[in-house]
Amino acid sequence: MSLSEQAQQVFTPANMKFLMEGLMLTLWISLLAIVFSTFFGTILAVMRNGKNKFFKILAGIYIEIVRNVPNLLWIFVIFLIFKLKSVPAGVTSFTVFTSAALAEIIRGGLNGVPNGQVEAGKSQGFSDFQILTIIVLPQAIRKMLPAIISQFVTVIKDTSFLYSTIALQELFGSSQILMGKYYQAGQVFMLYGTVALIYFVINFVISQFSRKLSKSWANSLE
Amino acid sequence: MSPFALERWQALFNDFGIFGKAFLYTLAISICALILALALGIIFGSMSASKNKFLKGVSRVYVELYQNIPLLIQFVVVYYGFPIVNEHLMLSAFWTAVLCVGLYHGAYISEVIRSGIEAVPRGQLEAAESQGFSYQESMRLIILPQAIRMIIPPLTNQVVNLIKNTSTIALIGGADLIFTAKSWSSGNLSFIPAFIAVGVLYFILCFPLATYGRKIEERNKDSYSI
Numbered sequence: 199m200s201l202s203e204q205a206q207q208v209f210t211p212a213n214m215k216f217l218m219e220g221l222m223l224t225l226w227i228s229l230l231a232i233v234f235s236t237f238f239g240t241i242l243a244v245m246r247n248g249k250n251k252f253f254k255i256l257a258g259i260y261i262e263i264v265r266n267v268p269n270l271l272w273i274f275v276i277f278l279i280f281k282l283k284s285v286p287a288g289v290t291s292f293t294v295f296t297s298a299a300l301a302e303i304i305r306g307g308l309n310g311v312p313n314g315q316v317e318a319g320k321s322q323g324f325s326d327f328q329i330l331t332i333i334v335l336p337q338a339i340r341k342m343l344p345a346i347i348s349q350f351v352t353v354i355k356d357t358s359f360l361y362s363t364i365a366l367q368e369l370f371g372s373s374q375i376l377m378g379k380y381y382q383a384g385q386v387f388m389l390y391g392t393v394a395l396i397y398f399v400i401n402f403v404i405s406q407f408s409r410k411l412s413k414s415w416a417n418s419l420e
Numbered sequence: 421m422s423p424f425a426l427e428r429w430q431a432l433f434n435d436f437g438i439f440g441k442a443f444l445y446t447l448a449i450s451i452c453a454l455i456l457a458l459a460l461g462i463i464f465g466s467m468s469a470s471k472n473k474f475l476k477g478v479s480r481v482y483v484e485l486y487q488n489i490p491l492l493i494q495f496v497v498v499y500y501g502f503p504i505v506n507e508h509l510m511l512s513a514f515w516t517a518v519l520c521v522g523l524y525h526g527a528y529i530s531e532v533i534r535s536g537i538e539a540v541p542r543g544q545l546e547a548a549e550s551q552g553f554s555y556q557e558s559m560r561l562i563i564l565p566q567a568i569r570m571i572i573p574p575l576t577n578q579v580v581n582l583i584k585n586t587s588t589i590a591l592i593g594g595a596d597l598i599f600t601a602k603s604w605s606s607g608n609l610s611f612i613p614a615f616i617a618v619g620v621l622y623f624i625l626c627f628p629l630a631t632y633g634r635k636i637e638e639r640n641k642d643s644y645s646i
Contacts, residue, residue: 265580266584266625266630270591271598275611279615355491359591370493397488398489
């Protein structure tokens with residue numbers, strides 16, 4: 199079979215639609231995981247930064263344990279022990295470990311704001327809440343938003359684990375299902391190539407955007 | 421039987437040899453992949469820190485490709501794809517993991533090394549050259565000693581990620597820690613002890629590294645800022 203005939207069999211509208219459905223699920227799960235993780239990550243970061251020793255230690259333990267054990271283990275733990283359905287299990291497991299990663303990013307952002315800024319705010323009679331919302335956060339967000347956005351790339355890449363672990367049909371999973379129909383080297387590599395290209399384009403755009411953002415903000419600060 | 425029952429832990433300790441073997445397997449992949457990743461990272465990192473536009477471009481392409489495509493795709497292409505093209509291209513799961521994880525983290529380490537070199541102010545190189553040092557000498561004596569301090573914290577971070585990412589091998593059937601935990605626990609219907617044991621083993625490997633990296637980072641902050 200010539201390469202163009204092989205391509206005709208691979209790049210059918212039905213196949214492409216199937217891959218796009220997988221892609222939508224990948225993006226949807228990643229988006230939910232990032233949103234939830236930013237929320238829980240902020241709480242963890244504030245806990246670990248705070249004065250209350252108990253919360254500090256608790257957040258520290260959570261962050262260190264989660265960050266020093268592979269994601270794959272957390273996916274199995276969530277799926278096998280809590281017995282959730284695959285989409286909630288996927289979102290939950292990604293939230294579990296991404297929130298630990300984001301907590302450290304957010305903590306770095308908050309700690310990156312010089313202490314003098316807080317003191318200056320206090321000397322001007324701002325309340326603690328005002329200092330946090332008007333002075334610290336706007337500066338901290340500039341420092342941490344690019345890193346939070348680039349964390350998106352990590353999440354999108356790692357959701358590819360979800361097909362082999364919990365049979366969730368995201369982008370990689372859809373490609374694996376289609377792969378079952380093809381056995382010629384050309385066709386198999388066309389499919390691998392297509393999926394790799396889709397991941398690449400999306401992640402490249404996100405990482406470029408995050409890099410631009412951090413550059414433009416780095417210049418405007420100070 | 422409770423998932424935490426003592427008998428389950430006894431069963432685990434009886435079979436602990438399997439987990440020990442899996443630990444060594446994970447460790448061996450990590451070490452081999454780390455050697456490859458460091459070699460690639462140093463080569464491509466110094467290429468992208470050089471002035472040559474072509475070398476910079478090559479390094480950029482490598483870094484962007486590997487950072488933006490999931491590791492698992494690289495695994496399946498090498499493990500299932502290559503043998504379809506030519507049967508001599510068949511790699512064992514072990515070497516697939518070493519190759520894929522090595523290439524993947526080589527790209528990250530290359531970025532770490534580039535930004536470490538770039539973080540040393542240009543004035544340092546100019547000052548060195550104005551004092552009659554050659555480019556090689558100023559790199560070796562002035563730029564690199566400063567860059568290495570900047571590089572160590574993100575580098576240890578990458579080593580931790582590398583160790584964690586070797587677990588991708590479980591998805592193609594390599595008998596590493598995660599795979600062993602899963603197959604042992606589904607055989608014994610006893611998930612929690614196996615997952616805890618494996619989690620602890622990874623933690624022992626990763627936590628000291630991560631802590632060391634953070635210490636150096638804090639010391640760098642205190643000592644001086646570049």
